[in-house]
Structures are given as structure tokens and as C-alpha cells.
Amino acid sequence: MRISAATKKPAPGSKPVRGMRSRTAAVLAAVRKHGSTKTYDEIAAMLGTTLYRIASLAARYGIKKPYVAGKLRAKQRLQHRPDNATILATIKAHATTKSRREIAALLGVSLCCICYVMRRAGFKKPLVQSKRLATLAHQREIVLAHGSTHSLVELGRMLGVCRQRAWQICNRWRVKRKKYVYSKFGWMSSRQLRKLARQPDKSLAAIAAEAGATGTALAKELHRRGIEPFTKRERNARLLKKGMGFCSLCRRAKPFDQFRRGDSRSSRLDNRCLECRRVCAAQWRKRRLK
Ligand SMILES: [Zn+2]
Numbered sequence: 001m002r003i004s005a006a007t008k009k010p011a012p013g014s015k016p017v018r019g020m021r022s023r024t025a026a027v028l029a030a031v032r033k034h035g036s037t038k039t040y041d042e043i044a045a046m047l048g049t050t051l052y053r054i055a056s057l058a059a060r061y062g063i064k065k066p067y068v069a070g071k072l073r074a075k076q077r078l079q080h081r082p083d084n085a086t087i088l089a090t091i092k093a094h095a096t097t098k099s100r101r102e103i104a105a106l107l108g109v110s111l112c113c114i115c116y117v118m119r120r121a122g123f124k125k126p127l128v129q130s131k132r133l134a135t136l137a138h139q140r141e142i143v144l145a146h147g148s149t150h151s152l153v154e155l156g157r158m159l160g161v162c163r164q165r166a167w168q169i170c171n172r173w174r175v176k177r178k179k180y181v182y183s184k185f186g187w188m189s190s191r192q193l194r195k196l197a198r199q200p201d202k203s204l205a206a207i208a209a210e211a212g213a214t215g216t217a218l219a220k221e222l223h224r225r226g227i228e229p230f231t232k233r234e235r236n237a238r239l240l241k242k243g244m245g246f247c248s249l250c251r252r253a254k255p256f257d258q259f260r261r262g263d264s265r266s267s268r269l270d271n272r273c274l275e276c277r278r279v280c281a282a283q284w285r286k287r288r289l290k
Pocket residue numbers: 247248249250251252272273274275276277
């Protein structure tokens with residue numbers, strides 16, 4: 001049922017205008033009569049119409065209905081609620097054996113009410129030790145079983161706590177968590193990384209620099225994946241074991257007697273072979289004479 005467009009909006013609080021439909025008038029009368037004791041829901045149920053219609057009509061005719069639901073409920077709760085002295089006595093009686101939540105359920109009041117009464121009386125309830133210990137044991141079990149394999153969010157979900165709390169619980173039981181380490185080589189497959197680390201002509205630092213990272217970062221990533229690099233250092237070490245050195249100019253491996261001593265280097269050999277050294281010296285002499 002809707003009001004015709006011809007019906008003008010009357011001034012707030014005015015009586016229904018003449019010619020108004022009788023049902024609209026009945027609704028308004030009901031709202032005026034029961035407004036202070038009944039909710040819109042109840043009035044709607046009484047008249048057999050919808051909540052929306054009642055509320056919109058009341059708004060249209062400027063009827064300000066006091067909000068009663070909250071008051072009613074509060075009144076009802078107060079009627080059923082035991083007085084504060086009884087609540088306090090019950091809390092004190094069960095303080096060492098029951099949790100606050102259980103006492104609240106026992107009295108049929110809310111947890112807030114229990115806390116309020118305790119705060120007002122300045123009473124501090126001890127923790128129920130057995131329950132606390134049971135909770136701790138439960139947490140420990142979960143954290144020990146999944147702490148090293150699951151993320152903190154997942155652990156939190158299992159424990160029913162937040163991520164930060166899950167972290168605290170892990171610390172409490174000294175659970176070693178797998179650390180997530182960011183690496184610039186993280187995107188590479190192990191196959192790609194193995195190929196990258198097998199460049200006997202370059203040092204590890206040079207390889208890493210080409211990829212835009214530091215040698216340490218590359219070394220760490222290789223170590224993490226268990227990949228053995230084969231770079232300049234490994235190649236030289238292998239040659240050294242065979243009694244050979246590597247000339248950095250002609251890029252050939254030659255026996256020890258083809259090198260001079262080079263005390264500053266780890267291999268104790270010069271970086272150029274005797275032949276290359278001779279050529280270099282000749283060129284230098286030539287340049288100097290010019
Ligand atoms: Zn050479």
C-alpha cells in the first residue's frame with residue numbers, strides 16, 4: 001500500500017489530514033499510542049504490515065518514537081540478573097576453580113558484568129592454574145610439531161591467536177623457525193645457478209657483479225642450495241695440485257718451471273708465464289726506446 005503523490009507532506013506532529021486513507025491513519029495512531037512502549041517490529045506485527053512502512057510513515061509525519069528495545073532488554077536483564085553482592089560472592093567462591101567465563105555462564109550474566117563487579121570491588125581473581133597449564137601444554141604441542149614448517153599466520157590459526165602472539169609462543173618454547181632470507185638469486189632454478197657458478201675464467205665476485213649482486217650473496221645462495229662453484233679459484237687450486245700454474249695472458253696451464261716466483265700471490269707463482277713475460281718486457285723496451 002503506498003500513499004498517493006497528491007498527499008502533501010504535512011507539518012511535523014500534525015494530525016492526519018482529512019481524506020487520508022484510513023489504514024494510514026490507523027498506522028499513525030498505533031505508532032502514537034504504542035511508540036513509547038513497543039518497538040517498530042512489534043507495532044508492525046500487531047497491524048499486520050511491514051516494518052519499513054511503519055518507519056517511513058512515522059518519519060513522513062514527523063513522529064519521533066523513543067527507542068525502546070534497548071531499554072526493554074536492559075530492564076529484562078536487570079530483572080533476571082542477581083545483584084552485585086551475590087555475583088561477587090559467587091566469584092569469590094569459585095575463584096580458584098573456575099574461569100571468569102565459566103562463572104558468567106553459571107550466573108547467567110555476561111563476562112563484562114563479572115569483570116565490572118570484580119573491578120568495582122577491587123577483587124583480583126587468581127588464574128586457574130590447571131587450565132593455564134593445559135593451555136600451555138596444548139600450545140607447546142602444536143608449536144613443537146609445526147613451528148619449523150609452518151608460517152606464523154598458519155600457526156596463529158592453529159592456536160587461535162594472532163601472528164605476533166604465535167611468534168611469542170614459539171620463542172617461549174625455543175622453537176627454531178625457518179628464516180625466510182631474501183636473495184637476488186632466489187628466482188633462479190638450481191640448474192641455472194649451477195651453470196652460472198661454473199665459469200672457470202671468472203671469479204665469483206665478477207660473476208655476481210654481472211648479475212647485479214655481491215659475491216657474498218651468491219656464495220650464500222650456492223651454499224644454501226648445496227651447489228659447488230667452479231670458478232677461477234677452484235680451477236687454479238686444481239691446477240696447483242697437479243703442479244701447474246695458469247698464465248693470465250696466454251690463458252694456458254703450464255708446469256711450475258714456466259713461472260717465476262710470485263710471493264704476493266696465494267699460489268706463490270707469477271701470474272704470467274716466462275714466455276709471456278719475455279714478450280711483454282721486449283715490448284716495453286721497444287716503447288721506451290721510441
Ligand atoms: Zn703465457
